[in-house]
Amino acid sequence: MAKALPFQVNSDHVRLSVKLTPNAGRDGLDGAEAAADGEVLLKARVTAVPEKGKANKALIELVAKSLKLPKSSISVISGDTARKKILRIDGDTEEIVSRLQALMERL
Numbered sequence: 001m002a003k004a005l006p007f008q009v010n011s012d013h014v015r016l017s018v019k020l021t022p023n024a025g026r027d028g029l030d031g032a033e034a035a036a037d038g039e040v041l042l043k044a045r046v047t048a049v050p051e052k053g054k055a056n057k058a059l060i061e062l063v064a065k066s067l068k069l070p071k072s073s074i075s076v077i078s079g080d081t082a083r084k085k086i087l088r089i090d091g092d093t094e095e096i097v098s099r100l101q102a103l104m105e106r107l
Helices: 055-069 091-107
Strands: 006-007 013-021 027-035 040-045 074-078 084-090
Touching: 006 091, 013 055, 013 074, 013 091, 027 055, 040 055, 055 074, 055 084, 055 091
Parallel strands: 013 040
Antiparallel strands: 006 013, 013 084, 027 040, 074 084
C-alpha cells in the first residue's frame, strides 16, 4: 500500500495540508502525521509568533525554501488563523509533486 501523502494534485496547482506550530524553538519540517480524521498533514514549525500573519509568512518562506520554489507561488487558502492550514502551490504540478515526494522521503 502506498504511503499517504499530505497533498492533492489539481490541474494547475497542488494543495498541501499543514499542521503549523508557531513560536517554536526553530524553523523546520517534521514529516507527516495522520490527524484523528485520517487526513495526513505535513508537520511544520516556525519561530514566528502567530499574530498579524507572521507565522503564515514564515511558513510560506519555509516551504518555498524546502521545495526550492518562489515564495510568490505559495499561498494560504484555508486556515489563516488555525493550526491546520491548506497551502496552494502554483506551477508545474509534476515538478511540484516530484519535489514534495523527495522532501517527504528526506523527513
